[in-house]
Amino acid sequence: MVKVAVVGSGYWGKNLVRNFHALDSLRAICDNDPQVLTRFQDMYQDIPAVHDFDNLLDGPGPQVDGIVISTPAETHYGLAKKGLLARKHVFVEKPLSLTVEEAQELVELAQHNQLILMVGHILQYHPAVIKLKELVDSGELGKIQYLYSNRLNIGKIRVEENILWSFAPHDISVILMLLGERPETVYATGGSYLQQRIPDTTLTALDFPSGVKAHIFVSWLHPYKEQKLVVVGDKKMAVFDDVSQEKLLLYPHKIQWLQRVPVAAKAEAEVVAVDQEEPLRAECQHFLECVAQGRTPKTDGREGVRVLQVLQASQESLDQGGCKIELVQTPKSRTESRQMPEIIELETSKKPKPAQVFIHESSYVDEGVEIGAGTRIWHFSHVLTGSRIGQNCNIGQNVVIGPDVTIGNGCKIQDNVSLYKGVTLEDEVFCGPAMVFTNVYNPRAHIRRMDELRRTLVKKGVTLGANCTIVCGHTIGRYAFVGAGAVVTKDVPDYALMAGNPARQKGWVCSCGNKIILNRKEGVCQVCGCKYEKLETERGRRHVRCLSGK
Numbered sequence: 001m002v003k004v005a006v007v008g009s010g011y012w013g014k015n016l017v018r019n020f021h022a023l024d025s026l027r028a029i030c031d032n033d034p035q036v037l038t039r040f041q042d043m044y045q046d047i048p049a050v051h052d053f054d055n056l057l058d059g060p061g062p063q064v065d066g067i068v069i070s071t072p073a074e075t076h077y078g079l080a081k082k083g084l085l086a087r088k089h090v091f092v093e094k095p096l097s098l099t100v101e102e103a104q105e106l107v108e109l110a111q112h113n114q115l116i117l118m119v120g121h122i123l124q125y126h127p128a129v130i131k132l133k134e135l136v137d138s139g140e141l142g143k144i145q146y147l148y149s150n151r152l153n154i155g156k157i158r159v160e161e162n163i164l165w166s167f168a169p170h171d172i173s174v175i176l177m178l179l180g181e182r183p184e185t186v187y188a189t190g191g192s193y194l195q196q197r198i199p200d201t202t203l204t205a206l207d208f209p210s211g212v213k214a215h216i217f218v219s220w221l222h223p224y225k226e227q228k229l230v231v232v233g234d235k236k237m238a239v240f241d242d243v244s245q246e247k248l249l250l251y252p253h254k255i256q257w258l259q260r261v262p263v264a265a266k267a268e269a270e271v272v273a274v275d276q277e278e279p280l281r282a283e284c285q286h287f288l289e290c291v292a293q294g295r296t297p298k299t300d301g302r303e304g305v306r307v308l309q310v311l312q313a314s315q316e317s318l319d320q321g322g323c324k325i326e327l328v329q330t331p332k333s334r335t336e337s338r339q340m341p342e343i344i345e346l347e348t349s350k351k352p353k354p355a356q357v358f359i360h361e362s363s364y365v366d367e368g369v370e371i372g373a374g375t376r377i378w379h380f381s382h383v384l385t386g387s388r389i390g391q392n393c394n395i396g397q398n399v400v401i402g403p404d405v406t407i408g409n410g411c412k413i414q415d416n417v418s419l420y421k422g423v424t425l426e427d428e429v430f431c432g433p434a435m436v437f438t439n440v441y442n443p444r445a446h447i448r449r450m451d452e453l454r455r456t457l458v459k460k461g462v463t464l465g466a467n468c469t470i471v472c473g474h475t476i477g478r479y480a481f482v483g484a485g486a487v488v489t490k491d492v493p494d495y496a497l498m499a500g501n502p503a504r505q506k507g508w509v510c511s512c513g514n515k516i517i518l519n520r521k522e523g524v525c526q527v528c529g530c531k532y533e534k535l536e537t538e539r540g541r542r543h544v545r546c547l548s549g550k
Contacts, residue, residue, distance in 0.1 A: 002288045003027040004066045004091075005056055007079060009040055012093065013070035019284040020068065021047065028062045053079065057086040065089060066116070066291055073161050077102040084109045084117070091287045093120040094169040095311060096304035103308050107301035116290050118297040119304035121173035125283040127275040128240050128247035129174055132231065135250070135272075136178050141233030146361065147175055148215040149229040152222035162199045164190065164314055167218035172310050173299065174229060175206065175214050182306060182327065183208050185356070186313040189322040193221060204314045211359060239269075248272040260398060262362065262380070324356075366402075372409065390427065408460070422453045422472065429458050432466035432484065439472045459494070461511055468503075477543075481509040493543040495532070508532070508544050518544070 005028035006017045013031075020026040021044060029040050030050045037049040050056045056064070066089035069079050077097035083090045084106065096103045096119050110117035123129050135141055149171040176182065183206040190202035201219035208214070227242040237251040250270040255262050290297045313325040358376040359365055365383045372391030377383065381395055384402030389395070390409035400418040401407065407419070408427035417431050422439040425431075439453040454473030458464070462476050465484035470476065477494035486503040497507045497515065508516040510525035516532055517523055523532045523544075530548040 001025065002066065002291045003062075003064045004068050004288075005030055005050070005062070005064045006068045006070065007031075007053060007056070008069060008071035009036055010070075014040075015280055016068050016070055016284065017044070019278075019281050022281070023284060023288060025284075025288055027064050028056060030056050030067075053082070057082060057088065066091060066287070068287075069093060070120075073165060074098060077106065080106050080117070081109065084113060084115055087113055087115065089116040089287075089291045091116075091118045091120065092304075094173075094304075095119075095165060095308055096301065097308065098165075100305060100308050100312055103301065103305045107305060110301055116287070116294075116297060117301035117304075118287050118290065119299045119301065119307075120283065121170060121299040121303065121307065122279050122283050123170050123174045123242075124177055124299055125286060126242070126247075126279040127277055127282075128242070128272075129229075131248055131272060131274045132229075132238055132240055133178055135238060136231065136233075140236060140250075141231060141238055142235030144179065144210075144212055144231060144233050146213055146232040147178070147230065149175070149217070150226050151216075151218045152224075152226040153220055154222055154224070162190075162192075162202075163218050163220055164188065164199060164202045164204070164318065165311060167220070168202065168204060168216055168314070169307050169311060171216045171218075171229065172204075172307050173303070175216070176303075176306055176310070178231065179208060179210070179212060179214075181208050181210060181212075183214075183310060185324050185326050186310055186317060187322055187324045188314040188317040190318055199318065202314070202318065204310075204317075206310070207356075211365060213361070238272075246271050248274055260380070369402075396433075414466075421450075422455045423458070424455070425458045426460040426462075428461045430463045432464055432468065434467050435464045436467075436469040437472070438470070441472060463513065479509065479511045481513065493541070495544050495546070511546065516544070 002025055004020055004025050006013055006020060006026065007030040009017050009029050009031045017026060017029055017040065026047055028048050028050050029037065030053055031037050032051060037051060041049045048062050067083045069076060069090065069092040071079060073095055076092050076095065080090050080092045096106065106117060136144060151167045151171055185207040186204065188202055188204040190199035192198055193200050200221045204216040206214040225243055229240040231238045237253055239249045241247060250272055252267040254265045256265050286297060289295065309327060313327060317323055317325045357371050357373065360377060360379050362379045363377050363381040366385040368385040369383050370388040372389060374392040375389055377395040379397045381397065381399040386404040387402035389407045392409060393407060393411045395413050396415040398416050399413055402421065404421050405419045405423050407425045410428040411425050413431045414433040416434040419437055420439045423437045437456055440449045441454055443449060456470055456472050457475045459476060459478040461479040463481045464470065465482055465486065467484055468482045468486045470488045474488060474491050476492045477496060479494060480492045480496045480498065482488055482503065483499035486499050487501040488498060489502045492498055495508050496505050497509045499506050508518060510516050510528060510530050512525060512528040514525055514527040516525055518532065518534050521534050530546060532544045533547055534542065534544050536542055
């Protein structure tokens with residue numbers, strides 16, 4: 001039988017005392033408040049009450065295998081370290097410590113001494129959260145798109161820690177567990193209303209590599225208690241409500257696209273049956289089993305470090321007025337990665353940072369898509385698998401790209417444009433609103449001709465005006481300018497100005513977009529000063545060459 005002592009038996013510690021006593025593993029209660037100890041001696045007369053923590057570890061008092069720490073957060077590191085040095089297994093309430101560095105030291109110390117180090121992230125032992133994880137992993141909800149949690153109350157207000165460190169660790173822990181990945185960026189805002197510089201409310205946003213976003217709202221200035229987590233998938237939505245009788249609900253809502261407009265199709269909630277076991281009882285039992293069997297806890301020290309990394313980044317963002325903090329993984333050797341959790345460095349606006357990809361929440365990006373840094377994809381757009389979009393592109397509303405389309409750097413694609421398979425854009429191409437690319441020359445609805453598609457290449461710097469049409473199988477030369485409404489049915493030379501239906505060449509344009517006036521052999525742009533030379537091909541076709549290096 002594993003024997004433990006509970007250190008700190010106040011607001012939350014008394015619940016740990018109750019559960020470990022019920023599991024017949026409690027051998028000592030340690031607290032520095034004599035009145036608290038006296039009260040517990042009356043309640044648990046068979047359990048020794050100890051005032052001095054050092055005596056508990058090294059003195060002649062009751063011998064224990066592990067210690068359970070439920071003291072103020074600033075004491076967690078010191079007590080846990082003493083316990084591990086005394087070769088005791090340690091279960092410490094959240095947070096593991098107040099810094100990532102201290103937490104990593106505890107993880108390394110526990111591993112070196114072959115001891116169990118567990119963190120009290122209780123929601124991971126909640127039957128409803130365990131069931132929710134099963135639903136996510138099984139694909140019942142479909143592709144996870146968005147999560148948000150509210151942990152709100154009016155009650156115990158702490159002066160030793162802010163609301164972020166008091167409430168948010170639970171939700172951070174669950175969100176990381178459900179997604180199985182770590183956020184790339186974190187940013188947080190909040191307000192201090194009761195005490196200066198101690199936020200009473202915070203809103204933390206997490207951006208994940210998969211494109212999932214999460215928001216965590218915590219407050220102890222709320223008119224009623226609310227503890228709710230919402231997981232939005234593309235098949236179903238789940239609600240975990242720890243305050244309600246019905247802990248877990250599934251909403252099989254769907255978003256249908258009618259005439260390219262999203263319309264919500266609502267459905268009745270389904271109650272998901274879950275066990276009624278007390279989460280804290282399950283958590284305490286788990287710690288005892290891990291100590292007895294030498295197993296790694298579900299919420300071990302490494303998991304505690306991951307949560308701390310997000311907390312520390314959130315606090316840094318709070319301190320800097322809500323700026324975005326990047327979490328960057330530092331490469332480590334294989335040996336180091338087995339021994340220690342991955343180290344995360346925090347990068348703030350003090351360092352140059354690569355521009356971030358922005359994808360509006362109403363848009364959809366398939367798996368197997370590459371998107372360069374700084375690219376923005378706006379409302380109701382869809383990028384299909386196999387497509388590649390370069391850096392610093394701007395993709396407007398209701399745009400379809402792909403499959404297998406390549407777009408270069410710095411392109412601008414305006415609203416209501418579709419780039420189908422077979423289309424390639426080089427760098428800095430402008431596609432005006434509602435312009436059209438085709439990819440099959442003689443389409444029929446009843447005949448499949450995708451194996452006959454003709455490829456279209458749009459070279460660097462081209463402008464394709466609003467409502468123009470590019471018939472497939474042609475190349476649009478560098479910096480050519482196709483006027484609004486034109487229909488291009490043949491190859492277009494570099495710098496050519498095209499207009500009409502069918503499009504005919506009306507002159508030449510500079511790389512800056514202004515007309516070039518040419519004499520017999522040369523010309524110059526009157527706006528930017530670029531010089532051009534007129535040439536003829538062997539077939540008598542005219543084209544121009546820029547003499548200014550563009």
